[in-house]
Amino acid sequence: MAPNVLCLPGNVSAFRVTLALLLLLSLLLHPISAGHDYHDALRKSILFFEGQRSGKLPPDQRLKWRRDSALHDGYTAGVDLTGGYYDAGDNIKFGFPMAFTTTLLAWSVIDFGRTMGPELKNTVRAVKWGTDYLLKATAVPDVVFVQVGDPYSDHNCWERPEDMDTSRAVYKIDKNHPGSDVAGETAAALAAASIVFRSRDPAYSRLLLNRAVRVFEFADRHRGAYSASLRSAVCPFYCDVNGFQDELLWGAAWLHKASRRRVYREYIVRNEVVLRAGDTINEFGWDNKHAGINVLISKEVLMGKADYFQSFKQNADEFICSILPGLSHPQVQYSPGGLIFKPGGSNMQHVTSLSFLLLAYSNYLSHANKVVPCVQTSASPVFLKQLAKRQVDYILGDNPLMMSYMVGYGARYPQRIHHRGSSLPSVQVHPAHIGCKAGSRYFLSPNPNPNLLVGAVVGGPNSSDAFPDSRPFFQESEPTTYINAPLVGLLAYFSAHY
Ligand SMILES: *[C@@H]1O[C@H](CO)[C@@H](O)[C@H](O)[C@H]1NC(C)=O
Secondary structure, eight states, rough: OOOOOOOOOOOOHHHHHHHHHHHHHHHHHOOOOOOOOOHHHHHHHHHHHHHHHHBBOOOOOOOOOOOOBBBTTTGGTOOOOOOOOOOSSSSOEEHHHHHHHHHHHHHHHHHHHOOOHHHHHHHHHHHHHHHHHHHHHTTTTEEEEEEEHHHHHTTOOOOOGGOOOOOEEEEEEETTTTHHHHHHHHHHHHHHHHHHHTOOOHHHHHHHHHHHHHHHHOOOOSOOHHHHSSSHHTTTTTTSOOHHHHHHHHHHHHHHHHHHHHHHHHHHHHHTTTTTTTTOSSSSSSSSOHHHHHHHHHHHHHOOOGGGGGHHHHHHHHHHHHHTTTSSSOEEEETTTEEEESSSSOTTTHHHHHHOOOHHHHHHHHTTTTOOEEESSOOOOOHHHHHHHHHHHHTTTOTTTTSSBBSSSSOOOSOSSOOOHHHHHOTTOSSOOOOTTTTHEEEEHHSSSSSSTTTTTBSSSOTTOOOOTTOOOOHHHOOOOOHHHHHHHHHHHHHHOO
């Protein structure tokens, strides 16, 4: 996976503003769908998660070229840490992005599950694959196992997960080595998932909620960033760059939504300033939750039920204004072809997560009959939906290269994704072990990957809409679970409304 790189604010130039205005104009003049099969894309976007599964695969596993892997994870620490998801094209289980992925999958079900049709059960299963693992990782009170696998040992090899013989070192946080970031996100994931299972499996839902409460308490009582004690294992991969304060508010926001307990509402109101809810950084991802916190909490304000959260709504409005194209302070770039672009690699994670927030907020606004007041204009819910849809359509093929960035969707899509399992021959085709360095020739081969990781969305084109389709260009060609998780919600909505 790509190392975390701090994003710098883009340069404001008259030229770019003109481009953005042109884009805005073309958006308004051509709101008509290009006729994408959103349901097909939805089905594939969820199937992708089966390809990222670690541990013992169930009999109904649909992605057939994968096999069981990492069946002894946790063994050296005396715990069972099998299961969960590999984050991207490697074989490490990074707990921080895995928890964020699970939270966003759960949010997708909560807001858009109604329109998932037959894919709802597969999405719920994808949530459970994450939470079953997070329950194992939090089984011991005041401890969270946050990672399995030494990333340097893993990244030094090009091996199928089924062949893995690299170090499966286990990393944890505890009272003396706090990690409010990863623990706060884990609490958020467990709480969000408890809503998903509330009526489907009440006992499991209660287990998730109770665990979320306990993990949040640990996160809040023992404050710190996990990269302080685990720097060499988590940096530069999933280093906590922007601080742990946002995950505490985020965890409390999901616990509030899941439990309706007064204590979380009070926590949020009391800590809003000290935990910097107003940092409306125009980013939303595994490291930075600010925009998500404000959008999530604003729903209650817009439902007219929570005046004490009014400032979160103002923050959410400011966030939305800051990512619109064509305004005079564009803090988010748009490529000439119309794609949201933020520097730092794996750009599609920003595209899908920001689009998810646009769509979710648009729905909350619609119900309240509200628009977003920006400085020079105001943005209607319909406009926010069109903006989100434009991003999804770009991913599916409406772009200068006329290619889909989702593997297996459309006529042209990435052939050489940076993904070990996809690029090496499958166990069925090649049962013999392929060692660490023996995989290199597959990595360097110009041939397409032999195994389709159906539904995987890659990091995507650069800021000029160019895409190399080459394994070594991992920032462009690597898929990640947190690119797909918000996309599931987006596709569910558009499959039912277009
Ligand atoms: C994007 O990639 C293309 C092709 O590799 C290259 O020519 C172009 O300069 C790149 N653009 C940027 C802004 O890096």
